[in-house]
Amino acid sequence: MPKVTVLMPVYNGEFYLREAIDSILSQTFQDFEFLIINDGSTDSTREIICSYDDPRIRLIDNDYNLGLTQSLNKGLKLAEGEFIARQDADDISEPERLVKQVDFLETHPKVALVGTWYKQIDTQGNLICKCQLPCDCTQIRWNTLFYSPFIHSAVMFQKSSVLEQIGFYNKVAIHAEDYELWCRIALRLKIANLSDYLIQWRIHPSSVTATYENIQQDTTLWIQISNIEHLLGAEEVKRWSNGIHLKSIIALWLGELEELKDLNLQQLNQVIERIFHLHHAFCNYYKLDWEESKKHRNEVLIYLSTQLLELAYDGLEREEYNTLQLLNIAFRLNFSILLTKKTMLLFIKLIIGTRLFREIRQMTQYKFRLEQD
Structure with missing residues (x-):
């Protein structure tokens, strides 16, 4: 054999x-x-x-x-x-x-x-x-x-x-x-x-x-909803605006920013709250001890704050979100994210992408052309 x-x-x-x-x-x-x-x-x-x-x-x-x-x-x-x-x-x-x-x-x-x-x-x-x-x-x-x-x-x-x-x-x-x-x-x-x-x-x-x-996408969504229902119960999931929050939760975790563009900041905060509610149920289901739960919650905090930074940059480009409010949410979730290399790079992108920076750059370029002439 x-x-x-x-x-x-x-x-x-x-x-x-x-x-x-x-x-x-x-x-x-x-x-x-x-x-x-x-x-x-x-x-x-x-x-x-x-x-x-x-x-x-x-x-x-x-x-x-x-x-x-x-x-x-x-x-x-x-x-x-x-x-x-x-x-x-x-x-x-x-x-x-x-x-x-x-x-x-x-x-x-x-x-x-x-x-x-x-x-x-x-x-x-x-x-x-x-x-x-x-x-x-x-x-x-x-x-x-x-x-x-x-x-x-x-x-x-x-x-x-x-x-x-x-x-x-x-x-x-x-x-x-x-x-x-x-x-x-x-x-x-x-x-x-x-x-x-x-x-x-x-x-x-x-x-x-x-x-x-x-x-495949339809089947995957069915599996995702079934997974979440297994932890929370079908009735509680049904109360989440008939599944709208579920799709938003999945989209935020996967970084599918296009799926989040119609959410306002209040709705986005609700999605984040739902994720932590789900995480609590997850820890209970798998009987994680205090140390394990704390460690994994911290990992979730770090990951979500990173996703929000990406959303802040995307929102800045689209001018759909208040960037500072998004950053505030991200930093409240995980203040130490300020010290990471990825955050620094994203923060630089945010600064470079601001309307003020573009206006200053345009003024500088205009002044340079005048001096050349």
Whole structure:
């Protein structure tokens, strides 16, 4: 029986499939089966898979296209490994990925799932950016309220713990089945991310995110609301202006400034109050002790004050907010933010962006032209 099952459903993935397969077969960790579910592909996907002569590859052909969620659940039932590692057919795993994740799970037996940081690449494999995700269990659990703090193609989890205590992927969570499963796992089991860039996540026009963006956004919002309702109760959430505050809470945490442009300062203050109310419920649900609650509340304060600084700068450009009032809110949340490098840079931008500074600059330029003439 292999230690790891690498599970990879694929549907018409001929463009990047070979790179994905090669990245798994080149792993420094060798004790794995590579379970590939060919989900009724009509291109050369099957031919590419069959061109490999490697006993670790285990090909399963679906008679017709079942879709990602059903193919994943089929793979979970067939998997023989103690650990399940996900791999998408358009992504690339770094050679040390499996060995580092196996080592972590074996030395942290209470952790059910572990992801990694990732590199974002384009269609040609060129680096776009490096992306970091929260690593601490409490931080990850908090962030699952607002977004998926895991890359699907980067996770490894304990098969028995997850399937016996949590269950399979939910077919109702269309095009966000991974996020929904991580949320259920986070509610009951320990989770983590490794601070290593062990996956290359490809951005391309035919990806699920690009193809089904609107459906994915709707499903994600449903998951986010469900997460918050789980902590606060459906009735209390309903009293929050029929969900309007929920969208604003999510937007502020994610830095989606466009979604906040119609809020006045009083409403923005209400959103901040709701976040701290939610945080209180979060600490109670996960039974955080006083020290843990204080530490995480401070992290929330710092993060929110930074988001408000960004909003202040954006509002200055749009002339929609009173910048000084926004800064006042940010500093009341976290006065020490004044001492950070990022705040200094933002503050300089704010000064440079003020109407007074622009007028002085225009006057100086006008005077300079006169002297030149």
